[in-house]
Amino acid sequence: SAVISQKPSRDICQRGTSLTIQCQVDSQVTMMFWYRQQPGQSLTLIATANQGSEATYESGFVIDKFPISRPNLTFSTLTVSNMSPEDSSIYLCSVRRGTNYGYTFGSGTRLTVV
Amino acid sequence: KQEVTQIPAALSVPEGENLVLNCSFTDSAIYNLQWFRQDPGKGLTSLLLIQSSQREQTSGRLNASLDKSSGRSTLYIAASQPGDSATYLCAVIQGAQKLVFGQGTRLTINP
Numbered sequence: 001s002a003v004i005s006q007k008p009s010r011d012i013c014q015r016g017t018s019l020t021i022q023c024q025v026d027s028q029v030t031m032m033f034w035y036r037q038q039p040g041q042s043l044t045l046i047a048t049a050n051q052g053s054e055a056t057y058e059s060g061f062v063i064d065k066f067p068i069s070r071p072n073l074t075f076s077t078l079t080v081s082n083m084s085p086e087d088s089s090i091y092l093c094s095v096r097r098g099t100n101y102g103y104t105f106g107s108g109t110r111l112t113v114v
Numbered sequence: 115k116q117e118v119t120q121i122p123a124a125l126s127v128p129e130g131e132n133l134v135l136n137c138s139f140t141d142s143a144i145y146n147l148q149w150f151r152q153d154p155g156k157g158l159t160s161l162l163l164i165q166s167s168q169r170e171q172t173s174g175r176l177n178a179s180l181d182k183s184s185g186r187s188t189l190y191i192a193a194s195q196p197g198d199s200a201t202y203l204c205a206v207i208q209g210a211q212k213l214v215f216g217q218g219t220r221l222t223i224n225p
Binding site: 006 | 148156157205207217
């Protein structure tokens, strides 16, 4: 399975600021996925990032709040913009090598907004 | 809309016991089902992937089964150990490669 390096592992941020989370994959993948896990909840898909095109956002998530970059087939970033305490969550990226493979997740970014 | 339910929400058992975690889903049109483990504040570790054409998968002390027609999967853990304490998540993989997660079962193994 793929290996994902996700940074930072955690951060404490002031409200109104932005944080950019990075994911680096050890192999080329077509799609990368970004999830949010709010405290005590399961994972919710934010968006799907394809290289060379705009990300596809799920209902309830918008590009202005969660801009995503996908400059190549091994790297993606998610920015959480104009943060509020409600954005305090674990953010995770995920990839899948193909339809016969399972999903691999990064180690997560634990964000606290104060 | 696919809904995934995991029962029980929490489970506490003494070390050494065998146990079963349950996962049900409402739409049987799935590609695969995957079980994950999550330690507190951490990312997800993949445990087992079951293709839609398969009935079960095994890895060490773990065995996962899939019954698409009834919309059910189980994760069997044999001879549980304190290190197995974690939250276990099941997720179904549908069209457009979307993962739909259950709420998880928080498992505690008591020494």
